[in-house]
Amino acid sequence: MKSTESLDRLKLLLAKLPGVGRRSADRLAIAMARNREGYLGDLVATLQAVAREITTCSLCGAMTAVAENPCRLCTDPRRDERILCVVEDPGDIDLVERAGLFRGRYHALMGKLSPARGDGPASLRIQSLLNRIQGGTIDEVILALNSDVESDATAQFLAEQLRGRPVRVTRLARGIPAGSGLAYADPVTLAAALKHRTSLDHD
Amino acid sequence: MKSTESLDRLKLLLAKLPGVGRRSADRLAIAMARNREGYLGDLVATLQAVAREITTCSLCGAMTAVAENPCRLCTDPRRDERILCVVEDPGDIDLVERAGLFRGRYHALMGKLSPARGDGPASLRIQSLLNRIQGGTIDEVILALNSDVESDATAQFLAEQLRGRPVRVTRLARGIPAGSGLAYADPVTLAAALKHRTSLDHD
Numbered sequence: 001m002k003s004t005e006s007l008d009r010l011k012l013l014l015a016k017l018p019g020v021g022r023r024s025a026d027r028l029a030i031a032m033a034r035n036r037e038g039y040l041g042d043l044v045a046t047l048q049a050v051a052r053e054i055t056t057c058s059l060c061g062a063m064t065a066v067a068e069n070p071c072r073l074c075t076d077p078r079r080d081e082r083i084l085c086v087v088e089d090p091g092d093i094d095l096v097e098r099a100g101l102f103r104g105r106y107h108a109l110m111g112k113l114s115p116a117r118g119d120g121p122a123s124l125r126i127q128s129l130l131n132r133i134q135g136g137t138i139d140e141v142i143l144a145l146n147s148d149v150e151s152d153a154t155a156q157f158l159a160e161q162l163r164g165r166p167v168r169v170t171r172l173a174r175g176i177p178a179g180s181g182l183a184y185a186d187p188v189t190l191a192a193a194l195k196h197r198t199s200l201d202h203d
Numbered sequence: 204m205k206s207t208e209s210l211d212r213l214k215l216l217l218a219k220l221p222g223v224g225r226r227s228a229d230r231l232a233i234a235m236a237r238n239r240e241g242y243l244g245d246l247v248a249t250l251q252a253v254a255r256e257i258t259t260c261s262l263c264g265a266m267t268a269v270a271e272n273p274c275r276l277c278t279d280p281r282r283d284e285r286i287l288c289v290v291e292d293p294g295d296i297d298l299v300e301r302a303g304l305f306r307g308r309y310h311a312l313m314g315k316l317s318p319a320r321g322d323g324p325a326s327l328r329i330q331s332l333l334n335r336i337q338g339g340t341i342d343e344v345i346l347a348l349n350s351d352v353e354s355d356a357t358a359q360f361l362a363e364q365l366r367g368r369p370v371r372v373t374r375l376a377r378g379i380p381a382g383s384g385l386a387y388a389d390p391v392t393l394a395a396a397l398k399h400r401t402s403l404d405h406d
Contacts, residue, residue, distance in 0.1 A: 003268030006252035049209035065206030
């Protein structure tokens with residue numbers, strides 16, 4: 001149906017978003033197009049405000065106000081600039097912040113190495129990471145990447161790039177998620193949880 | 204962060220879409236806000252075109268061009284107006300069309316009965332369905348609803364509403380999905396597949 005071409009264009013645009021397949025793009029486009037309670041108008045106005053007001057922090061890659069660049073996390077003097085937490089996506093910064101334990105700085109790579117999608121080192125914010133470390137104030141780099149084949153390869157690549165520099169490179173612990181059980185853990189996770197078991201005296 | 208308020212508003216708007224939880228709304232909003240290759244501008248222009256050009260078919264509820272209402276499926280003289288296929292969402296119409304077998308008309312309910320979400324019969328396009336049947340040209344109503352507790356209750360409710368009217372009410376067969384195996388079928392599905400087994404002579 002040529003006459004619903006704009007709806008087809010919307011489906012294609014939504015399917016470009018991470019984690020949105022063709023089927024869910026179709027579903028989302030139709031839900032938007034139904035325009036209940038003026039949804040389309042609200043969405044357009046909000047996207048225009050985002051385009052006007054939001055940008056990527058030039059230092060860490062987090063989403064920040066255009067008027068606050070570098071972002072608050074990068075300029076907050078109470079945060080420890082000697083520890084850098086490297087994440088894949090800007091959204092992961094919020095997740096680490098919610099955990100409430102980390103008080104250092106961040107660096108978002110904007111993805112991971114993915115030969116399948118053609119994303120090599122140049123597609124990621126790796127050079128700017130090396131530049132920040134070059135500055136000499138950073139003692140430790142925590143690789144807070146996801147846990148899949150591509151993320152592991154990215155962590156490996158970064159560890160190699162950082163070898164020989166005067167920084168400690170660590171990564172998140174693997175283990176049984178809180179609220180879960182052994183039955184749901186794969187053998188690799190369970191092996192890691194056993195190997196790095198913690199004493200109840202300490203915990 | 205008050206200064207990224209428009210991004211927070213975008214997250215809330217996206218979380219209103221069906222099947223989008225808080226986590227995925229956050230992820231989608233950030234992916235949009237990153238604005239790679241002018242994504243936000245394209246999305247805004249496309250949504251404005253959709254708002255201008257697309258509407259809900261007054262007869263069947265499918266998405267259609269404003270200039271084509273009732274939609275092409277409703278006005279195509281080659282389609283059999285004696286059989287009406289009732290679906291939950293307008294997007295389901297495309298799925299049935301892709302199956303390539305059905306040549307009747309459609310009616311989208313725009314959801315299903317859901318006490319949890321406060322969606323009763325008045326929230327759905329049930330009265331307009333009854334009005335269409337009242338017209339007297341429809342011989343069969345196929346309830347092509349999903350297969351969960353709320354959808355089954357909706358089918359039950361519709362069957363009761365249609366009792367006593369001169370229409371045959373049918374529903375989609377249950378069985379083993381093509382390309383799947385017995386090991387993945389729940390007992391109810393397997394029981395239905397056994398009960399309604401088909402002869403290889405016929406199929």
